[in-house]
Amino acid sequence: MAKPNKKGPSKTVNIFCSRCKTLLLKYRKGGTGALVKCFKERIVDDHTTTPHECPHCQQVFSRFAMIKGTPAYKIIGGKLTVK
Ligand SMILES: [Zn+2]
Numbered sequence: 708m709a710k711p712n713k714k715g716p717s718k719t720v721n722i723f724c725s726r727c728k729t730l731l732l733k734y735r736k737g738g739t740g741a742l743v744k745c746f747k748e749r750i751v752d753d754h755t756t757t758p759h760e761c762p763h764c765q766q767v768f769s770r771f772a773m774i775k776g777t778p779a780y781k782i783i784g785g786k787l788t789v790k
Pocket residue numbers: 724725726727728729761762763764765766
């Protein structure tokens with residue numbers, strides 16, 4: 708069920724822990740490439756209790772980064788599954 712496109716990324720992806728499959732984030736992703744970073748302002752839903760950490764298995768999946776002056780999560784490769 709695709710919604711009509713407005714300006715900016717409108718596709719929401721679910722981001723899961725690759726180890727225990729816990730839903731961590733809902734994110735409005737732009738483009739089609741692999742997810743390497745998440746801008747904080749585009750995170751729709753945050754299911755973590757400690758930032759950058761899976762609430763279930765405590766795996767650290769990202770690091771804080773400033774990208775062009777915008778707070779973002781830099782994804783650590785292989786820690787997440789995107790659907
Ligand atoms: Zn986990």
